[in-house]
Amino acid sequence: MNRHLAIAAVISGLAFAGGCSDDKSSDSTTPATSPGPTTTTVAVPVDETIAGTIFFDGDVGSGVIIVVANLVGSNEPPLYSAVLDAAGPYALTGVADGEYVLTAFLDAGDDRGPPEAGEPQGTYDPNTDGTPDSVVITGGVGLIAIDITLV
Numbered sequence: 001m002n003r004h005l006a007i008a009a010v011i012s013g014l015a016f017a018g019g020c021s022d023d024k025s026s027d028s029t030t031p032a033t034s035p036g037p038t039t040t041t042v043a044v045p046v047d048e049t050i051a052g053t054i055f056f057d058g059d060v061g062s063g064v065i066i067v068v069a070n071l072v073g074s075n076e077p078p079l080y081s082a083v084l085d086a087a088g089p090y091a092l093t094g095v096a097d098g099e100y101v102l103t104a105f106l107d108a109g110d111d112r113g114p115p116e117a118g119e120p121q122g123t124y125d126p127n128t129d130g131t132p133d134s135v136v137i138t139g140g141v142g143l144i145a146i147d148i149t150l151v
Helices: none
Strands: 008-011 038-041 049-055 064-071 080-084 088-093 098-107 121-123 134-137
Touching: 049 064, 049 098, 064 088, 080 088
Parallel strands: none
Antiparallel strands: 008 038, 049 088, 064 080, 064 098, 098 121, 098 134
């Protein structure tokens, strides 16, 4: 079984110029035009990768946004991290099979340490119940749309 997933959507459309006329005396016609096919690539999981988007309405200033993945139940330092200059897409690569909790925060002082009081932060919580939800990497298959909002 191929673990790599590939999804691409091809959207084709025709744009017609001109129009219909009730005037039967006119022999002029306007030909239909076709812009050709348009290809749209849809994000797909990449093996051993957790990817998503960090949302933040504030100003990052001279700080950075740090995204970390911790094994569920671990008190050790995060195994995987990404540093972003601004809110937007992120990817944690080389992620081993396991169950992880994802957290992101604005490191306003850019000291690359744990979040400090007052620094906006958030966790992956798609059901918005206030409790972080875990993500599971199994068989090396990656995950996408693991989005986090900093508040």
